[in-house]
Amino acid sequence: MRSPITTAIAIAAGIIVLLGYFVPPEMTQFAFVLTLRSILVGWAVTLAGMATLVGIINLFMVHTGRMVAKRNPDRYSILLVISFIAALGFGLYLTPADAQYQKAITSILTPISASLIAVLAVTLTFAGFRLFQRRKGLIALAFAVSAVFFLLLGAGLLAPLQDMPGVGEIIAFLQRLPLGGGRGILLGIALGSLTAGLRVLLGTHRPYSG
Amino acid sequence: MIWLETIVGLVFVVGSAGLMLFFALPRVRQGRVTFRPIAAMQRLRRAIGLAVEDGTRLHVSIGKSSIFSPTNASALVGLSTLERVAQLSLVSDRPPVATSGDGSLSILSQDTLRAAYRIANVPELYDPDRGRLTGATPNAYIAGTLLVIFDERASTNMLVGNFGAEVGLLTEASERQGAFTLGASDSLTGQAVLFAAAEETLIGEELFALPAYLQSGVIHQASLRLQDVLRWVVVGLILLAAVLAFLGISIL
Incomplete structure (x- = not known):
């Protein structure tokens, strides 16, 4: 059995946000619906940010566990953990707005993304050739x-x-x-x-x- | 005109909700429900059954769309699929693993898995590491999911959610592992790539039929019937608009 309170909150929030789409700003007598909707959407944005943070912590924990695993430790996880700590540490010290920090991050991310897209182009070409087999x-x-x-x-x-x-x-x-x-x-x-x-x-x- | 749009919109949504509940009534759904045969669904059900029997892993990837974005409906279908897969594979030696490219989705996937185990009275079997955020950007998500496909050696990979062209890398990895791949995306680019690269693909609204075909519950079947009704309504409206336009009558 799932919590009825959680369900009630989800339904109520959903209905208010949905009603907000149907109420035009000209209808001032229903302005409170728009206000409620913007408050709920604001909370949702904050929650999304927190959820991303929780997800990243989970990602870090999973890879830390795999890095120190007694059976078959994962060498790629070592790379991920080191680069994560380095990016976080320098980001906190220099702040993400620092030009040098941004340059260093994009100098690594851009070529990696470009090479991934290049591999994708080759993969899709082969997939196209194999289409009639499938x-x-x-x-x-x-x-x-x-x-x-x-x-x-x-x-x-x-x-x-x-x-x-x-x-x-x-x-x-x-x-x-x-x-x-x-x-x-x-x-x-x-x-x-x-x-x-x-x-x-x-x-x-x-x-x-x- | 503003009032008219508001009223029409509300009537459409409330009417659809009422119709869905009506289709879910026991009296209305009397008799055996028969679905149109879709080869991809049949192969998926067989693959899930084989994975449970063989004790191999099932992998559900629910895409990179945020639950707060307009493309979240495909993620909801992915979560329904994950829930059903978790229920079906409770007796399996290797529990299913879920991957996503968004923080909110990874939390929901963990929660979905936890609920499936709790409802089945085996909460001790739940492992939060089975619902993972593999990357926070589209490319990082794909790179992280590639590792899961290679390391977990899943026998079936279900890619159900919002994907771009980069999903081609996942299907390629799955094929290299000799695993069955089912792809379903709400993005046109994703669908085109999956059609060319995945073993089985669901096109268009077939994505939303997936939970019903996996027998996820009465409401999913009712939802499918509602979708059919709405499709005919849209077809009728398009034809009506075409005839009116042909006759030179403008309704807007």
Whole structure:
């Protein structure tokens, strides 16, 4: 049994924030709803910050445990713990606003992120080649053909064809297709999001134990 | 016009909530519920069953979206999935592990796991390290989750939440480990990458059907029925708007 008090607080906060979306600022007689909503959103922002801090402490503890584990200590965890302590220590001493500190951090983070994206590009290329091993049928074919077509279009290789009478109109039509498809998917996502939100507001889905 | 928008919005939300509760009534849901067969769901259920039998690890990654952001619905689905997976694998030798890229999500994933163990009267089996924040930025989250996939040797990786193109690295790692991967994201980029790179993918609103297919509870089935009704309402409204526009009648 989950705590009814926690559930009641969650439902009440959810309903107030939701009502805040429907009350326009012009309706002054319901201004208290907007005030309550902004207070609750402010608390949520503070909670989010604290949650991140708790999560980072948990991350640090997990890696410290793995670093000192008797069986198979993790060498990557040693790196993480050292860099965490160094970044935290220098950040506290110099403050995050210090230009040298920012330069040092971004000099490490930027190349790492860039190399991760480079690896991702290679990974996705291989995934594209392996697509037909994994999926058969018309959908996979349509996916591959459209991916190649829009790659060529994005690279400007089809630009000479766009000036040709008839072909230009067909290309313009094909360019609009992803917009329609994307909007269709997003409508489905929006409906799913609505029902997921309603489950929480009704207290029937409680992602908290209380 | 402002009043009209407010009233229409409220009626839509309250009506949807009422309809969901109506679909959850025992009288309305009499008889056996049959779902449209989705290959990805069938394979996932089989993979979960095999993992429980073999005593291998299940990994649920619930994405990098903050619970306070507009894209949090996919994270809620991820948490529902995690709860159900935890319930199903209580008897397994190796408990499931959850990863996320946001502090609030990592706390909720720990809480979800704790609730599953407490409800099953085995709170002593709960380990808070099973719900982890693997990184606070999208790239750090992916890098940290890669370690979990390699080190924990999970037999099934469920990537259910908000992901960008970088999720391709997770599917690749999972494939290298010979694990089954199911990907479901609310982001269009994430869905495109998962379609090309994951073993099984849920497209569009199929993501929100996942808890119902895992038999997470009556309300998830009612929610799915409501989604179907709302879809037809939207289809009807789009067709009506198209006809009115064709006739030159403007309603806005």
